[in-house]
Amino acid sequence: RVPYFFSDQYDLGLEYSGWAPPGSYDQVVLRGDAGKREFIAFWLKDGQVLAGMNVNVWDVTEQIQRLIRSGARPDVERLSDPSVPLGDLVEQ
Numbered sequence: 001r002v003p004y005f006f007s008d009q010y011d012l013g014l015e016y017s018g019w020a021p022p023g024s025y026d027q028v029v030l031r032g033d034a035g036k037r038e039f040i041a042f043w044l045k046d047g048q049v050l051a052g053m054n055v056n057v058w059d060v061t062e063q064i065q066r067l068i069r070s071g072a073r074p075d076v077e078r079l080s081d082p083s084v085p086l087g088d089l090v091e092q
Contacts, residue, residue: 002065018051018068031080047073
């Protein structure tokens with residue numbers, strides 16, 4: 001199982017999958033527009049996705065969890081690009 005929690009705070013909804021405590025990651029990658037409060041944040045260690053949090057972006061939890069379970073090390077440029085489907089980033 002991939003750890004998971006969600007919260008709704010007024011007009012902000014978020015879902016967090018995985019586990020990336022302080023000191024366990026070396027990079028955070030944003031996908032989307034943080035200024036508009038519609039984005040996904042990914043925590044990586046040596047390129048591997050440890051956790052992901054979608055903020056006001058819906059129906060992506062399973063894809064984020066698949067990235068985590070797979071041990072994927074996606075290209076950071078593609079990971080940050082909303083036009084690249086998340087499913088395409090899982091290593092085959």
